[in-house]
Amino acid sequence: MQSIVRQIAAELKVGENQVQQAVDLLGSGATVPFIARYRKEATGGLDDVHLRELEVRLAYLRELHDRREAVLKSIEEQGKLTPELRAAIEAAPTKQELEDLYLPYKPRRRTKGQIAREAGIEPLADRLFADPTLDPQQEAQAFVKAEKGEGGEDFTTVAAVLDGVRDILSERWAEDPALVQQLREWLWAEGLFKSKLASGKDENHPDNAKFRDYFDYDEPIGRVPSHRALAVFRGRQLEILDAKLVLPVEPEPGKPSVAEGRIALHLGWSHAGRPADDLIRKCVAWTWRVKLSLSTERDLFTRLREDAEKVAIKVFADNLRDLLLAAPAGARVVMGLDPGIRTGVKVAVVDATGKLVDTSTVYPHEPRRDWEGSLYTLAKLCEKHGVNLIAIGNGTASRETDKLAADLIKRLATAGMADIQKVVVSEAGASVYSASEFASQEMPDVDVSLRGAASIARRLQDPLAELVKIDPKSIGVGQYQHDVNQGELARTLGAVVEDCVNAVGVDLNTASVPLLSRVSGLSPSVAKAVVRWREAHGAFKSRQQLMEVGGLGAKTFEQSAGFLRIREGDNPLDMTGVHPETYPVVQRMLDQLGKPVREVMGRGELIKTIKPERFADDRFGAITVKDILVELEKPGRDPRPDFKVARFNDGVEDIADLREGMVLEGTVSNVAAFGAFIDLGVHQDGLVHVSQLSHKFVNDAREVVKTGDIVKVKVLEVDPARKRISLTMKLAEAPQGGRREGRDARSGDNRYQAPGRGHKQQQPAGPMNTAMAGAFAKLQGLRK
Template identity: 40%
Template sequence: MNDQLIKNLSTELKIKPEYIKNVLSMLSENSTVPFIARYRKEQTGGLDETQIKKIEDEYRYLENLEKRKDEVIRLIEEQKMLTKDLKADILKQTELARVEDLYRPFRQKRKTRATEAVRKGLKPLFELMLKQDISESDLEKEAEKYLNEEVSNVEDALSGAYDIYAEHISDNAQYRKVILREIKNSSLLISTKKKNAEDEQKVFEIYYDYSEAVKNIPPHRTLALNRGEKMNILTLKFEHNMQRIEGYLSSKVINEKSKIAKKLNTVIEDSLKRLILPSLEREVRNGMTEIGESHAVNIFEENLKSLLLQPPLKKHMILGVDPAFRTGCKLAVINPSGTFIDKNVIYPHMPVNKKKQSEKIMLDMIKKHNISLVAIGNGTASRETEEFVSELINNNNLDLPFIIVNEAGASVYSASEVAREEFPDFQVEERSAVSIARRVQDPLSELVKIDPKSIGVGQYQHDVNQKNLSEALDFVVETVVNQVGVDVNTASYTLLEHVAGLSPQISKNIVAFREENKGIHKRTDLKKVPRLGPKTFEQCVGFLRIIDGKEPLDQTEIHPEQYKNAKKLLETIGSSIEEIGTDDIKMKLEKLDQRAFAEENDIGLPTLEDMVKSLIAPLRDIRDQYDTPLLKSDVLELRDLKPGMKLSGTVRNVTDFGAFVDVGVGQDGLVHISQLSNRFVKHPLDVVSSGDIVEVTVMDIEIHKKRISLTMKKQ
């Protein structure tokens, strides 16, 4: 572990060096991020999962940077060209690209015009030019000395020397640094439509004749431009202040007494247009793309986190409906535990149109299973199915709410190996109906079965690095699952494998073990699960809850390593372990001098604070602090909306330019960023998250375009 890197990281992240050192040490010992965040707060100063992951990623980058610096120094030293100043310059760099710039003159080059000129023996002619004390006529005479089988005339000799000079200028790290800064600060990016390009939906219309300063282009626009270019609709190019850039290079390359200034200006122009600018433009575009991708991934992360943290609708018998026209609406009933109970199919729509029969089948299922909530997928035929269900409820005077469920990714789950294992004899659509019902009952447990990229809450998700996106989203899922906790006796292996320390195989072993033993009755039973060793047990056990087990503390977030202290705490306040979660124990713990108890029992104050919270509310669920989904009892249509109408809605997706809100008309409305609040909003995520219940006012409706403009501003 490099103390200097830790010091640098401490300055950058504004985190104490000892906390960073402790985090890195624990990670090196195979401790997981969720475990460190939850159960090692004293060693980290209470860092959360995101901060711990940031430490891990940044330290790895700095390590790789130092390795590359050492390698570059070694490679230059081997050429016996390493100077004290150059070494110092390499060592002080904080970006890999700048290290590569310093190495550029010494790198073994592929075949270039300059390397070919050197091979032909023209380097001495370039070195003569470098002194700039020879006239053009004398230079031409000197060039005659370098004619050979491959260099047939003076023009070829001079041309080769110019090529070497152009590359020499291009290899100068300082020149590149200044010009790069100039591009970032002053250059424009120009976008035009390609001739004969097909853009039927005019998706990229605003970029057909567009220009903007590089420094002002927002991340989402970068990705949009990249996509248009990739689809051969747009042509992108830079517009630079060439007078300033050429003026700068001339002042650096051409000395006051130069006798070949005119020739050198031509060399400078060639070096810029052929070598420097294309290279730096690529670097700028890559940097913009990297920022754009990182930003898009962050938005996806926030949306996914909000979606996974939606509160479960517990204690409901739910009828899930997967709408369709020709193949019929698939129905599936699940009980409050998520267990499948019954299924059927109805044909209330054209072309089959068996509406009366469909009503009878659905009504019978509602009454037979005492259904308390209907969940309708928002895919094809959703609107018509919603009307059918609403009419059935009203005609039969049922006190039965329904909810529209975003079924993005349901088809992915339904065709997956996980779904086939759960319901081997079901049709794909029947599995979807079960999944739709479960998404309402416990969104987290159901959504973890699906690739996060298929859940439909991203922006430009197909335009970003898929490996980075997958890693980021997997981290979000892991963080949320561990923050919520898992009932080890009901969780699927797909949910268990996201628990800290658990692999897919160990998760399957846990499910097999509980089936063989008719449940897991205490946390220590997990030690008997095949391949679940001491380190894995330490990492996972605090996140696995056992409800109504033999040890009351097993239902809490308290780690078994602290059970002794927890029992001592109960003894101190005069309560029994059976009283945890009662009002009486809450009153006693509120009077406790926590600092004194912590000091007397050698327990960290953060750990004690978490222990107290768990004893007061052993089954607490962080999802309870979020808005519960909106339930409906009637149907609105797009044509029912009028400007000025006030509605409640659910935020479905958040983008850079605003939030899409489901107001129950089958088409999400857009609250533009300028309409999110009466105050200035830097980014929509500062105001709303996916799953939020918000009050909106209709501003405008374009029925033919299916566009709804909404505002959240207070009127």
């Protein structure tokens, strides 16, 4: 275990003691949010990002340790474990390298090489390779068998014996860990990832056309971006594309390949025209073509996919975090509109607490076209309930429904009603929530279609509280989310939701079961018990009352209490992030000040007079005391940004209304490494390629924007037929004397490269060209 701790500390660049303390806390059942927030002294201030990395690496290294022990035991039982081999196995840093070392000793079916060894041909193979001046034909005569073996093996001719030599040598070389790793790393650096349209496939078929950029594509495999790799792998899985790993230089017919040359170099052999050299060259070629080429391709494709999946999962996680921590509209009455054409627009009004108070369905669009009747119904609902905001789902008929809301707001303003704002919100996952068991419990007598409108309304009030009711994978802010490891995706997204919920804190007296179950230490069953207690006894008056909930013991209380808020309870500290275990520390501060807690909270000038060092002790150090003071200064603070609304341009309702040069306001709906997708309210997201985000070099789009941001963009190109919109955020002229646009000064790599054979083409710096914009816009159809 100490070696694991040492390795993690080196990887995270932190102290071994910090890692050991974190490992011990995790082992005792503490959660990452709890450790990051309330055990900073123990871990030396490791944050949740470090702790999540530590948790993942700890699991991997423990699995590696267990596998290493199994490998050592297997080889030892075979009587083949030498001190040198043991040392190599114990030093193997990855599962891949461990398996490379184990390969020659792995129990398996009899191979041709084993059969040849059992027939006694191995001495001949050793002799010919050690001394190529020997004549293979003559030397093989002594190994020819008079008849076939009992298992049918046939070494009754010289040719068969020499084939046995080939099988022995090629198998031995193909199981040489140093050679395998050397070839693997060389091909990762220089091999090409190549794809083409599968034989017999029609390139104009709609299902195939979306992969057009990959019909004739190759790129160095070690530099293939995540989205391209996953696109090719998806096309391959659908049997639309053929993909393979090719050598950087294809060999001439009849000539050895570069890979064969590297094998020969590793063996220290070269063809010198000696009698056995032709046979050895044949063995080298067999080693590559039969033994190593396919296995190396498989290994590198696995590595490429795993690396691509890590990036895709990170993109999803980052976008989900931004969406969950989006600005809440807060305690305002909201009308949710779930747009539809023939089925009508579903309407739900929720009060300031999120309670559903009214529903309706209006039919402003085809075929009824009851525009005036719809306005009348909506106006009555606004007047009756005092609606402050209108939330409009971004699905089918969203733009038409947005226009309806605009007309409604104008009429209400004319009638003297208070100003009402409208906001288009993502409805991803609303249908999943509507049909869920929790939705049926929450709104048992409400039609499924109307539940979606209620969810859309609540998303505006508090995105975090509403979106936790939905499986994160259904929220739709990922790229290629169905192509990645689903277990790893679920684990990562679950961690994001947990971190976000605990960073914001949860109102103990209003939180739903799904929200409570994401609080540190609270399982779904305990969350249900908390709600049952609340329904039976009324609102919690103090955190200490949690101990009365069945199934909630001292350990769970320790993990959860600091993240649960009680507003207007018996103790004002219960509405803050101050943990109950540190209330005595606060009391000592109050004793010094001679004031009750209500007169201290929120008074920065008074709190700044407190010296943290004076109240630190063996259990709670200065770091914890400083955190307490921050909470007292801004009690119940919300880390999320202030709420604001993007305003879509009047008259721009469809992609056909867009023109080059238009400057529009929109909301970032999704972010990938290569760019950001912008919702302009025209049913089709536009793409700002990473090269168009800023006049400065941008390596990753999230350096500039995040999901939910409201941005101004200019239209570069519009292709209504293919539903492609290319945008730029570079609205002003480039600064004089700056670094040339789009070029990385460190490497000279030009950022304007389209996917198809992109590593060979270079586009001029400047505005996004048609080929590049179109190629990246295609990704919109594949990113989910």
